[in-house]
Amino acid sequence: MKKHRLAALIGAAALFLSALSGCGQPSSGLPPESSPAQGDAPQVTDMGGDLLAKIRAKGEIVVALEGTWAPWGYHDESGALVGYDVEVAQAVAAKLGVEPAFVEGEWSALLAGLEAGRYDIMVNGVEIDDGRREKYDFSVPYAYNRTAVIVRADDDSIRSMEDLEGKNTANTLSSTYAILAESYGAAVTPVDDFIQTIELLTSGRIDATLNADVSYYDYLAQHPDAPIKIACFDPAATQVAIPMFKGEDNDALRSAINQALAELAQDGTLTELSMKYFGRDISKAP
Numbered sequence: 001m002k003k004h005r006l007a008a009l010i011g012a013a014a015l016f017l018s019a020l021s022g023c024g025q026p027s028s029g030l031p032p033e034s035s036p037a038q039g040d041a042p043q044v045t046d047m048g049g050d051l052l053a054k055i056r057a058k059g060e061i062v063v064a065l066e067g068t069w070a071p072w073g074y075h076d077e078s079g080a081l082v083g084y085d086v087e088v089a090q091a092v093a094a095k096l097g098v099e100p101a102f103v104e105g106e107w108s109a110l111l112a113g114l115e116a117g118r119y120d121i122m123v124n125g126v127e128i129d130d131g132r133r134e135k136y137d138f139s140v141p142y143a144y145n146r147t148a149v150i151v152r153a154d155d156d157s158i159r160s161m162e163d164l165e166g167k168n169t170a171n172t173l174s175s176t177y178a179i180l181a182e183s184y185g186a187a188v189t190p191v192d193d194f195i196q197t198i199e200l201l202t203s204g205r206i207d208a209t210l211n212a213d214v215s216y217y218d219y220l221a222q223h224p225d226a227p228i229k230i231a232c233f234d235p236a237a238t239q240v241a242i243p244m245f246k247g248e249d250n251d252a253l254r255s256a257i258n259q260a261l262a263e264l265a266q267d268g269t270l271t272e273l274s275m276k277y278f279g280r281d282i283s284k285a286p
Contacts, residue, residue, distance in 0.1 A: 052252040064119040067104035071277040095260035136243035143240035177210035
């Protein structure tokens, strides 16, 4: 009898303590499987819902680009924003039935803003790689790059990608070129744009820089006496595409952009723009 009474008392005490512990923690009002994970930051974005529908409702698509990288996107002598990517973005926007609203900034800040949902797309010669695929959704490629290693005209120490080991280079941080240089053992000095990179190179403060060969040829066309040359090329061509906020809400937007790019390729617009800004067709895979 005493054993049964003792067991009852222990059970009652356990229930009382359980009730007390429950009173000490306010309920989230959510079922356990819906409760936020410990330490998770809130999702700071208003990108929920069909993004294409939202873009068409407001009549514009927000396009991020640097605006300092000729001939992709830059300001001409009159101050107007021009370039291959500028006209590609305008043509895509027209296909979507909206106006492009360009926002300029530094490379890393633009990518961060895209990931946070502050911009709809980024049209800035962005190359596809595995790391970026994890953060952004991409359109189909609309251009193809060959990466060139650019050195001073009197420097013959670099003849292949492997010769970059131990060399000092300069590129925009987190760019494909910076990552590629580091993969071959080069040190990378962060810069804001291609012009600054060439200044560091010609002054002897760095040994080389990696960039699109078309950017090199464009610079040389404007500065024919520049004491620089291409030492070698990365053997693999890279794909340039349009990144956007990652998620299922982008399905319709990505599909519409892909359709627009396909039509621009088929009607010759991409080839025409390539020839206008690069002197050769970069819209087709080499």
